Each structure stands twice: as structure tokens, then as C-alpha cells.
Amino acid sequence: MASLVVARFLAPAANRTLRHIINKRSIARIHNYARTLQISLPDQTQRRLYSEKKVFERNKPHCNVxxxxxxxxxxxxxTAALTKVLADQKLAKLRGYADIDNAPEEKARGITIxxxxxxxxxxxxxxxxxxxxxHADYIKNMITGAAQMDGAIMVVAATDGVMPQTREHLLLAKQIGVKHLVVFINKVDAADKEMVELVxxxxxxxxxxxxxxxDNVPIITGSALCALEGKDPEIGKDxxxxxxxxxDNYIPxxxxxxxxxxxxxxxxxxxxPGRGTVVTGVEMFHQILDEAQxxxxxxxxxxxVKREEIKRGMVMAKxxxxxxxxxxxxxxxxLNKEEGGRSKPFTSYIQLQMFCRTWDTAVQVIVVxxxxxxxxxxxxxxxxxxKPMVLEQGQRFTLRDGMQTLGTGVVTKVLPPLNDEERELVTAGKKAREKKLAKMNQ
Structure with a gap:
């Protein structure tokens, strides 16, 4: 790298020194070489910056919550309060509320999307x-997030108690396979003691x-805002x-x-930007990984690979x-009505939305x-x-009907791929499908 930098600055001087003893063709070659060095320097700088990134040290067990x-x-x-308290112990980097909900629409609406x-x-x-x-409108993103968890922190406001998405999130987390969780009753500074006990x-x-x-799930009461603002340590930092x-102790x-x-x-x-010159590698929280596990x-x-060739829901695999x-x-x-599901039965050919990992797609249901x-x-x-999706036998998924979670399931068997006629039935509208089925049954 040093030799490249020196050459870049010495090239004009070399050009002047040699002007009187070499022909124009040689001078042109020197100019071209200098330009080549100038073009290559940003690439070399990017490589240097990448190499200077902190390397992730795998010296503790890793857990996703x-x-x-x-x-x-x-x-x-x-989430911001957790980073604040741990940052004081030099165990995290402080992330404020605005740093976490950093999309323009999230800031404008004051909610996580x-x-x-x-x-x-x-x-x-x-x-x-x-x-x-x-928010109920973003359950799709919640399913994606929960699919990555080994354990969950369920947050319930002491001022409201259990609400619709409290129940639905808990149900979805269980269906996806989250077996362990802890509970944080938040906003206790805005509720009396009896209310907190009832919640x-x-x-x-x-x-x-x-x-x-x-009976045994740990339930912690406190105020995340107090912890974030450094107020009332008993319900804040403590x-x-x-x-x-x-x-640490309840989620294995x-x-x-x-x-x-x-x-x-x-x-x-x-x-x-400049992805054509970025060194290929893997990172975990912007730290270089020698190997991913x-x-x-x-x-x-x-x-x-072009940006438009890769989409959410795809997988990288061997x-x-x-x-x-x-x-x-x-x-x-x-699910029944009490569990947040339907109150009425359904029959074959109903169209639902299937969610699994990071993908979702419309499906036609056949009752067996x-x-x-x-x-x-x-x-x-x-x-x-x-449309075909990457899956395997034993894989869990969620079915939703509009804004309502209908049920959860597991793949028991992979069947032969759909032929053109079957695919046409799946993608056809309700009336067109009924006509085709009527003809087939005649």
C-alpha cells in the first residue's frame, strides 16, 4: 500500500524528469500508470477499512432473544434501556430509541415497523x-423476528395489562417454537401496586x-423509561x-x-455503494466473522450477484x-375463537397466507x-x-386469513409438483375456479 501511495505522488515528478530523455509514447505510458494508481487507491482504501474492522470474538455462548x-x-x-444499563458496564454499545426505530416512517408514526x-x-x-x-398490521415482520429467537422477553404495560397483540404474539412465538420466555411488566411508574399485581x-x-x-416464568416489574433516563433506580436500572x-438463568x-x-x-x-470493490466476507453486528455458525x-x-436477483424469503444454502x-x-x-382464531369452520379451496422463516405465500387449502x-x-x-418455496419435512409454519391467525402446522409429506392445470386452479379467482371444478365433476 505504501509503495502505491509513494508512486502516486512521485509519478508527476518522474514525468518531468524524464520528459527530455524519452519519447511521447513513454510519457503517455507514465501518465496512464499514474491514473491507474489513482483509480486503484479507493479500492485499496476500502480493503484497508474492511480489514481494520473489529473481529467478532466467540468467547461466550451466543443466544438469540x-x-x-x-x-x-x-x-x-x-431494548434501548438494556443497552443503556449494559453500556455503563462496557458490555454493550448504547442504542437510543431513535437509533433502533430509525426508518423515516417509524419516526413519523412512533411505532416499530x-x-x-x-x-x-x-x-x-x-x-x-x-x-x-x-402493531397488528406488521404481524408478518413479527413472525420473521420470532423465527430467529431462542427465547423471548414478553413486554406488558402495567397501565393496560394483556391486550390483543400480547395474546397473538405469545401464540405465534409458541407456534414457531419459542419454548422459554421471561416477562417484563413495564410502566409501573404510571400504575398503582394493586394494578401491577392484577396484571x-x-x-x-x-x-x-x-x-x-x-407459575414459574420469571416476571420482572419496572420502568424502561426510568432506566433510560437514569431515574428511580429501584424500578429503573435495578x-x-x-x-x-x-x-441468563431461565432461558437455556x-x-x-x-x-x-x-x-x-x-x-x-x-x-x-462501491460493492464491486468490497472484499467478500461475513459480518455479525458489523464485526468480521472468521466463520458463521x-x-x-x-x-x-x-x-x-445483482441486487434485484436476491429477495427476502430466499435462502443461501450449500x-x-x-x-x-x-x-x-x-x-x-x-385456533378457536378464544385463542384468537376463527369462529366459523372452513372448507376446501379456501385461500390463506402461509408464513415460514422469512417467506410467505398464498396457498389453496384442500381438506382431507x-x-x-x-x-x-x-x-x-x-x-x-x-409459487414454490424452500421447505422440508418437519418444518413448522403459520396460516393467516387476512388480519387473523388461523392456525399453525407442520409439513408431514412432500407431494408431487403441481401440473399446469392444478396451478391454474390455484391461481384462478373464486368464480373461475368454481366453473372449472364444475366442469371437471360433470
Missing amino acids: GTIGHVDHGKTTL NVAHIEYQTEKRHYGHTDCPG EMEIRELLNEMGFDG AILKLLDAI TPERELDKPFLLPIEHVYSI AGDQLGALVRS PGTVKSYDNIETQVYV DKEMVMPGEDSKLILKMV
Whole structure:
């Protein structure tokens, strides 16, 4: 690098010195060489800056957690408070509320829309923290965020108690496979003691109803805002430290399946200026990774691929290890009205939306062995997809109907791909489909 810089500045002097003893063709070559050096310097600088990035040290067990709960109950404020308290101990980088909800629309509306990823660590573990949106309109993004969690922090405001998205987020987290969680009752500075006790009882009842160990799940009371502003340590900083201790001790360190082929579901795709000169590599929270492991939340810099060729929902995988399918047999539990599901049964050919990992797609449902499925039933369903998706036997998914979660299921069998006629039935409108089915049955 030093020789390149020296050559860049000495080239004009060399040109003047040699002007009297060499011909014009040689002079042109020197000018071209100087220009080549000037062009190459930004590339070399980018390489140097990349090499100077901090290398991620894997010296603690890694665990993925995240905040779930109703909109405006304080999930993002709690995330910021966690970084504030840990930053004081030099275990995290302080991230303010505005740094987490940094999209223009998020700032304008004051709510979380996209999933945000934060890094921090305690004395025991390193954490990747996912801050999920609580608004009902952004359940799709919440499902994506929860799919990455080993454990969850359910946030409930003491002023409101259990609300619709509290219940739905808890249900979705359980369906996706989150088995361990802790609860933070927020905004206790704005509620009296009796109200806080009633909210805690309500939460424990809900946890038991949803299949969690409601009697033993740690419930911490406090105020994320007080912790963020450095006020009232008992419900501020001390409450955050209690929460971190509960996360460390109640959520077990996950066992990673490191012997299986590499698979990375793609959540976001970004264009980096000068990407043609960026050195290919992998990063975890903007720190260089020597190697990525199962459970890591990472960014991969790739070359020779156009931005429009990669989309959310795709996967990066070892060649030949995964396939995409559009016709599957599944076992699905359909939620009843009390669980937030439908109040009426449904029949074959209903169109639903299927969510799995970071992808979602429209599916046509075929009811097997009976005419209709009642709320609260466990049923075998065949799902025919509008477009093929990467999946495998045993994979879990969620079905939604508009703004309502209909049920959760598991892939039990992969069926032969749809032919042209079957695909036309899946993509056709309701009336066109009914006409075609009537002709087929004649």
C-alpha cells in the first residue's frame, strides 16, 4: 500500500524528469500508470477499512432473544434501556430509541415497523436481540423476528395489562417454537401496586392457558423509561439488571446443530455503494466473522450477484441440499375463537397466507378425509402454493386469513409438483375456479 501511495505522488515528478530523455509514447505510458494508481487507491482504501474492522470474538455462548408484545407497551424503549444499563458496564454499545426505530416512517408514526437487531452481552452470554413490531398490521415482520429467537422477553404495560397483540404474539412465538420466555411488566411508574399485581395474575393465567409454565416464568416489574433516563433506580436500572439475570438463568443456552448443511434464510437485502470493490466476507453486528455458525445473525457480502436477483424469503444454502416445493401434506391445528382464531369452520379451496422463516405465500387449502374443519380441531390439510418455496419435512409454519391467525402446522409429506392445470386452479379467482371444478365433476 505504501509503495502505491509513494508512486502516486512521485509519478508527476518522474514525468518531468524524464520528459527530455524519452519519447511521447513513454510519457503517455507514465501518465496512464499514474491514473491507474489513482483509480486503484479507493479500492485499496476500502480493503484497508474492511480489514481494520473489529473481529467478532466467540468467547461466550451466543443466544438469540427478542421483545414481543402489544403496540406501545414499551418493547423498543426496553431494548434501548438494556443497552443503556449494559453500556455503563462496557458490555454493550448504547442504542437510543431513535437509533433502533430509525426508518423515516417509524419516526413519523412512533411505532416499530421493521424488525431491528441489537447486540449486547452479560457476564455469562453474548446476545443477539430482535425488537419485533407490535402493531397488528406488521404481524408478518413479527413472525420473521420470532423465527430467529431462542427465547423471548414478553413486554406488558402495567397501565393496560394483556391486550390483543400480547395474546397473538405469545401464540405465534409458541407456534414457531419459542419454548422459554421471561416477562417484563413495564410502566409501573404510571400504575398503582394493586394494578401491577392484577396484571401479573392475568399474565400467569394467560401463560398457563398457552401451554407455558405460568407459575414459574420469571416476571420482572419496572420502568424502561426510568432506566433510560437514569431515574428511580429501584424500578429503573435495578429492574433491568434483574431482567438480565432472569434471561441468563431461565432461558437455556441453545444446542446448535453444527453438523447439518449451511442454510441462511434471507431477511433483508441491501445495496452497498462501491460493492464491486468490497472484499467478500461475513459480518455479525458489523464485526468480521472468521466463520458463521448456526444461530448467528449475520450479514454476508456477496459479489457477482445483482441486487434485484436476491429477495427476502430466499435462502443461501450449500448447493444440492435444499429444494423448493409447491404441493405439501400438513398437519394443522386450527385456533378457536378464544385463542384468537376463527369462529366459523372452513372448507376446501379456501385461500390463506402461509408464513415460514422469512417467506410467505398464498396457498389453496384442500381438506382431507372430511368436508370441513371446525375451530379447535387438528386436521390433515393439503396446501397448494401459488409459487414454490424452500421447505422440508418437519418444518413448522403459520396460516393467516387476512388480519387473523388461523392456525399453525407442520409439513408431514412432500407431494408431487403441481401440473399446469392444478396451478391454474390455484391461481384462478373464486368464480373461475368454481366453473372449472364444475366442469371437471360433470
